[in-house]
Amino acid sequence: MTEQLTNTPAFPRLNEPAPEFEAVTTQGTVRLSDYRDSWLILFSHPADFTPVCTTEFIAFAEIYPELQKRGVELLGLSIDSVYSHIAWLRNIEEKTGVHIPFPVIADLNKEVASKYGMVQEGASKTEAVRAVFIIDPKGILRAMIYYPLTTGRNMQEILRLIDALQTSDKYQVATPANWQPGDKVVLPAPNTIELVEQRFESDLEIVDWYLAKKVLE
């Protein structure tokens, strides 16, 4: 029982402060608090100089301008040295012409990976899984995605998730399945009879009292 508890990775929790850290990166030492007032995507990859990770880094670099328009910074992480990161990022640029503009944490002692549940022994005892953490400008963890070692992440889904979170914050609405910017959004369900009756008198698109959609102006 004790062994089971020891081997269980710590997982951060949604809507709670993201675990603070200070880490060596390819752009100097950064702390999570350095990202306050910006959105942050903290993501881990299994290892430098590996095929799927290389395609992901190129893909993250490609969406970086779109992320910046949304006030989002990127921060990578793997359990490799900063020298390995530097060599790999330079190799990516040399071989593909793609510059990686964001910093990458060298988490050799797994300090950050441990706080975020990035090392999952069923997948690998030495490498981080493909995790994505979206942290808002107040330092609150708003979304988590975990992918297995074999599957590269979908950048359009990450952008969509950022758009959905920012839309929810701005308009106090939720977003339905497969929502894309410009689609109708969903309103929170009314919690009193009076609010239900009001809803039926509104010009919302009503499926039933608990499911109403509207177009954002």
Next chain:
Amino acid sequence: MACINPDGTLTPSAQAVLKAAETPCSPTEIAKAANLPLFRVRSSLRELVEAGLLREENGSFTLTGEGRARLN
């Protein structure tokens, strides 16, 4: 250190941060003036304060005498 090279010279980004802090300013103002992301500026400010090249007063950063000398 991302701001100070092993030979003691300043990196280009550190020079940009110091130059922006010639008049007292906030990290956000320095980021805008130096054209650097805010997280990089906060990280650099920490190093430059520790190295004695900048000082902080009420959230505003300004050059120390040594910082001014290194910039010139």
